[in-house]
Amino acid sequence: MRMDLIQPFIGSLDAVLAEMMQAPATIADLSMEEDGYRRKGTAAEICFKGQVEGRVILDMDPMAATFVASSLTGGEMDSSAPLVAEAVCELANMVIGNAVTQLNDRGFQFKVLPPSILTAEQCDKAGQDSEATILCFETPHGKVHLNIAMRYLARRTRERAPVAVA
Amino acid sequence: MKQFEPLTRKSDAQRVRYLIVDDSVFARKSLARLIESFGGEIAGEASDGVSAISEYARTKPDLVLMDITMPQMEGIEAVERIVQAHPEARIVMVSSVGYQDNILAALQKGARHFVQKPVKPDALYEILRYVLNDDALASPVNAGGEVSR
Numbered sequence: 001m002r003m004d005l006i007q008p009f010i011g012s013l014d015a016v017l018a019e020m021m022q023a024p025a026t027i028a029d030l031s032m033e034e035d036g037y038r039r040k041g042t043a044a045e046i047c048f049k050g051q052v053e054g055r056v057i058l059d060m061d062p063m064a065a066t067f068v069a070s071s072l073t074g075g076e077m078d079s080s081a082p083l084v085a086e087a088v089c090e091l092a093n094m095v096i097g098n099a100v101t102q103l104n105d106r107g108f109q110f111k112v113l114p115p116s117i118l119t120a121e122q123c124d125k126a127g128q129d130s131e132a133t134i135l136c137f138e139t140p141h142g143k144v145h146l147n148i149a150m151r152y153l154a155r156r157t158r159e160r161a162p163v164a165v166a
Numbered sequence: 167m168k169q170f171e172p173l174t175r176k177s178d179a180q181r182v183r184y185l186i187v188d189d190s191v192f193a194r195k196s197l198a199r200l201i202e203s204f205g206g207e208i209a210g211e212a213s214d215g216v217s218a219i220s221e222y223a224r225t226k227p228d229l230v231l232m233d234i235t236m237p238q239m240e241g242i243e244a245v246e247r248i249v250q251a252h253p254e255a256r257i258v259m260v261s262s263v264g265y266q267d268n269i270l271a272a273l274q275k276g277a278r279h280f281v282q283k284p285v286k287p288d289a290l291y292e293i294l295r296y297v298l299n300d301d302a303l304a305s306p307v308n309a310g311g312e313v314s315r
Contacts, residue, residue, distance in 0.1 A: 101264040
């Protein structure tokens with residue numbers, strides 16, 4: 001796994017959580033996905049295409065998701081309210097948008113697809129040529145998980161490039 | 167939530183009217199809450215570029231907050247069409263994707279400013295003041311939160 005590609009996602013989630021929760025977040029755990037991903041709470045998935053392809057799942061404990069939705073819209077709600085899932089989608093959008101902006105500034109080209117709410121309890125394992133890293137952030141309002149699966153395609157582009165013959 | 171000095175129109179001292187365009191209900195609600203803390207009024211909401219164009223014509227807002235990535239028609243195209251029809255339109259892009267290319271394209275099509283999500287209330291307030299420029303002023307607020315003139 002290329003850490004230079006992962007780091008913008010970590011920094012971006014850290015910054016977005018700090019802004020949205022007005023509280024610090026710390027990385028509690030980092031692991032590699034082995035047998036697919038089991039959803040823990042309210043989750044959203046965003047796919048991206050380009051020189052680096054993959055998907056990111058933002059998965060929030062119900063309490064954390066409800067806190068963000070309630071505090072930013074100014075209304076009390078329970079974790080099953082549709083707005084809570086919408087809030088997780090929008091947070092995922094911010095995290096991926098900010099990370100992809102940083103990577104784009106470093107020369108990587110992406111197309112980000114719209115977020116979707118992840119309803120399945122168990123997700124398929126990331127593709128054979130992808131590696132998935134799962135980060136767990138701890139916040140005062142619950143845990144937030146970020147599952148990043150990506151593959152770098154630039155080498156394939158080079159492989160397709162015509163070879164100069166002397 | 168922090169309350170800001172209300173932004174009012176210089177011409178008639180009325181509240182500034184905003185159109186919020188974003189495909190996320192959550193984003194629209196949280197932006198609306200911020201606008202209310204700035205003393206603004208929500209003239210309308212739209213969830214894509216196509217309905218943004220018709221909502222603009224219907225509500226004639228003082229300022230539009232426009233997302234970029236949306237279904238049907240993206241924000242940058244909507245900016246172009248709104249500004250073509252209403253050259254006086256003031257549009258601020260609000261997006262999580264802040265590529266330089268995106269920002270430049272939006273500004274070239276007529277957007278006045280760009281704000282990256284997550285939106286920081288103080289930064290947005292200052293940008294709105296700047297974009298509204300001569301047409302709005304921040305009314306002084308006394309300790310009780312009432313507007314004094």
